[in-house]
Amino acid sequence: MKTRREALKQSAVVAGLLASTGLFTEQTFAYSTDAFHAKTVADTVKALGAGAPTESKDITITGPDIAENGAVVPLGASTSLPGVKQVLILVEKNPAALVALFNVTDAVEANFSTRAKMGQSSDVYAVAIMNDGKALYAKKEVKVTLGGCGG
């Protein structure tokens, strides 16, 4: 069980990262280039125009505790909250944090799974961006015994 203090501290760290950036001036294409070039979780969320991410119990990230092969790590993100606009899956220590971005419509559930490459052990994040611009996240640590970004 996480204490309130710890949760607040983490939120503050993420918010701090967010404040220390803001250099992206590339124009936006249909493809969210900025978001896919962002190095950190906070930058990514910012590039997508959402507010500072806060941790939420209503978001679920699924993945293995230990991944033997970093080239194929099954990751899933889901939430039962209404009003979700986008669901993101991120790996914190990859060269670019964002793995996949799903645009949610009324016709699909906010529940997606895919497989990601991970260069090293890292925290993985599931972020839900709500229609009102709030960003909520959940994270989980995945240990990788063999990296997936090398040859």
Added chain:
Amino acid sequence: MADPMRIRAQASGDKATVRVLMSHEMESGQRKDAAGKLVPAHFIQDVEAKLNGKTVMTAEWGPSVSKNPFLQFTVKGAKAGDKIAVTWKDNKGDTRTDEATVS
């Protein structure tokens, strides 16, 4: 032209779980070849899923999605006999669409 996707859509109640296995290199642009040159990135950028011709989900992917990507999502209101079509487009402009019937 890329190999076909394998799509399985299974209805349970008023929802259908769709599993897609695409065939794609998903080169990250981080790797070097034997001569030490960077292998250029080649990966799926856009994914779109349609139920009976109506778009139900779009996704954008980065190069860190695994080779031969797997994708699972749940479509509301889909029943047996409905058509699920999935389209991807990569950063070199290649595109492929495959269709499956919900069972």
